[in-house]
Amino acid sequence: MTAVLELDAVTKVYGEQPPVAALRGVSFSVQRGELVAVVGPSGSGKSTLLHVMGTLERPSSGVVRIDGVDAAQLDDRALSQVRARQIGFVFQQFFLAEHATVRENVADGLLYAGAPAAERYERADEALERVGLSHRTTFKPTKLSGGERQRVAIARALVGRPAIVLADEPTGNLDMTTGASIMELIRELNVAGATIMMITHDGGLAGQLPRQIRIVDGQVVSDAKATA
């Protein structure tokens, strides 16, 4: 079985004077159906890692494989299609379009995958049902609570049924209870089949997940699977 995501000796260096090494030789792989926490202190390189895994940024060296394909071999068009079809993103600040309805926001998750509008809206409604927001489809995001907004963002990441969902501090802007319900949702979605990588600086949250990759100063210091 090929890994959904595979990193091999990935480094990322920013700037010239002085160069900042945000990632220093990161290697691991994620199998289909996994739920992985990437945990580390602020500034340790977690977001950089997420961007490199999500092909939004090319590594300075090393190899990133999505579904067995070396991302370095793909041009902007092909990489964009990988993001459109294989990867779903969830961000701490949600990044929802305020002028569009919840349904439109979620449907836009399929916009660049080439799906016709009718199909996009149909699948948006399905995704919204999965995150428990069927009753909010025609709302504008400004009318929603923080937790609801993050659910919309999660539905948008899921709507294309990507090979992997990459979430960067998805509970970072939420209070404890709301954050807990988002964690609950993430675990449910994983049980239902989604492969999810969640970044957090919160060791407690990470501890709830079946696998934790611990990162410090751009290096993996431990990669532990919970022994169930």
Added chain:
Amino acid sequence: MSVIAGRLSPRDGLRVASVGLRVRPLRAALSALGIAIGTAAIVAILGLSASSQAGLLAEIDRLGTNMLTVEAGQSLTGQETQLPLDAPGRITLLGDVQVLAHTGLMKNEKVYRNSMIPAAESGGMQVRASSLNLLAVLSTGIARGAWLNAGTVHEPVAVLGAVAAERLGIDRVYPDQRIWLGGRWFNVAGILQPSPLAADIDTSALVGYPAAQKYLGYVSIARGEQRAGPPSTIYVRVATGHEAAVQALLAPTANPEAPDQVNVSQPSDVLTARAAAAGAFDSLFLGLGIVALIVGAVGVANIMIISVLERRSENGLRRALGATKQQIRTQFLTESILLAVLGGIVGVVVGVIATAIYAGTKHWVIVIPVEAWSGGIASAIVIGAFAGLMPAIRASRLPPTVALRTV
């Protein structure tokens, strides 16, 4: 893994490109204002010159180009000459001459509003005797009152040309309306409409030939017989297409003894030249319109640069959702073109309305040349593309991660 490039449908493309316009309509409107003003100015200028030209051509059409004018000219020694009394009769016999009318200018007679006006102030007006069919030949009408008739040609009754009436301060005709003409009172029967083919008529007070003879002593002796006249101008309508042939015959026919003392002209030539001049639009205003367009382009470029900066996170998100750099470029380029075209459409509409209103007051046909509105829209597209190019390239080059990074 098969990679089929996801392409946006035109509808999705427009929806994505119009986000900025829909979210900030006021800003969009203001940024497109310059283009709207420029386009409106250009369309109005082209529309107005085309409409005024069409108005003149319609006027020429109405008046006909088949009228020739025969006038007494000067002798070799520079003296004023007269047309022979029987010149109209001879011209009537020419083939291809359909109808003619004539007037006789009485150089020594003056016309005043009343008898108290000093003789020197005659205001450039003329007194003419006129044949009864003058209006029909000139295609002119009566503005007020009535034209001369078989009765009033014998009476001290005058009809005023449009300009003459104005100079005399007469704008209405009532039964006892009188003017001081040739040292006696004449009743005013009517006021004429302007005669574009015979500007002299406009400044004249017209009386019948018999009245001219009786009250003003305008007589000539022909074969021992006193007759009113002579005519000084003969207006000849010719079968269309034979103007040149008849024109060549008119001088020798009018005055066989001295054809070189006769001036023959085609008055519609002047109008045709004026119509051609009207078609040449005012380049100063056109230049101002183009300046407004350039200012408009700067406005759109400015707004697009701001928009790109403001929407960095939206861009980053779109990249994360799978938009290519090309698609980001296209999005902002389309937005810029949309903005400019909206301005262009508003400008065309305003320009057309302005033309319609002005042409309406002048009773012209409304003519908007195809090049005016299509050129307006086309230049808006070019301006939009030009103004949006730099911002669009910038947007596509922005690394998505900078905008997406958490603190």
